[in-house]
Amino acid sequence: MGEVDIVRLLCLFFAVVMLIGHSVDAGAENPTREKCTCNLDPDDPPADGAWVKNASACWSTEVKDLNWCDIVVESLQGSQATQTTSMELFGNASNPPVLVDVLHSRFDNFLQVSAVEGGPIDLKQAADIVTSRLKENAALIANCVTALADRKRGFVEDGDGGVVCRVSEVSGWLRLEIPVEAARIVYMVAPGT
Structure with a gap:
């Protein structure tokens, strides 16, 4: 040779x-899976849709039958709000009622933005349902936030009223899905740093 x-x-x-x-x-x-995204089929890689590349926490309303969704950013990557989001969630994972209060407060902020923009679901009814589902699923939410803090990718737990919380195997993001009417309200949070 x-x-x-x-x-x-x-x-x-x-x-x-x-x-x-x-x-x-x-x-x-895969940047299109289970981050701040409109993902109407969360178990499948989406063929289309949109996501917020620089967000670290967000809320989304998803209506599969209409092939419609919106995204409301709660905090951006690298911002002080990102650290506050993680610290508030992780710091209260062992206290489910306080954790639910934190999420309820964040949901109220989401509703204020969404009420201005409008959408295909009744927000007053959504608020009542989400509040109820958060309380009913306090233990599930605490388990899911703990899984996020411990970086347990692939964690999935089903709760009462169709609530599902998962930590993505692919991205490590938390995705809390709450069914409301023919839609679902979804809270998505990046893994802690």
């Missing part, structure tokens, strides 16, 4: 290593 053949073989070897390394990194984090 000549010197030129050895150089070609080494170049081919490094090219294969680079391709394998690149494909592993690319599959590790």
Whole structure:
């Protein structure tokens, strides 16, 4: 084997290593799944839709039958609000009633923004349902926030009234889904830093 053949073989070897390394990194984090996104089929990679790339917490209203959703950003990446969101949630995971109060307060802020913009669901009825579902599922929410804090990707727990909380296997984001009428209200939070 000549010197030129050895150089070609080494170049081919490094090219294969680079391709394998690149494909592993690319599959590790799909930015369209379970972040601040309109994801009407959360168990499937969405073929279309939108997401907020620089958000770390948000609320969404999703109406699958209408193929409609909205996103209201609660905090952005790198902001002081991001640290406050994580600290408030993680710090109260062992106290479900206080954790529910924190989420209820954040939901009220979401309602104020959504009331101005409007949408396809009755927000007064949604507020009553979400408040009730948060209280009924306090233990589930605490378990889910603890899973997020402990970075337990793949955590999924079903609760009362159709509530589902999961920590994405792919992105590590928390996704709390609360059914309301023919829609669902979804709270999404980035993993803590």
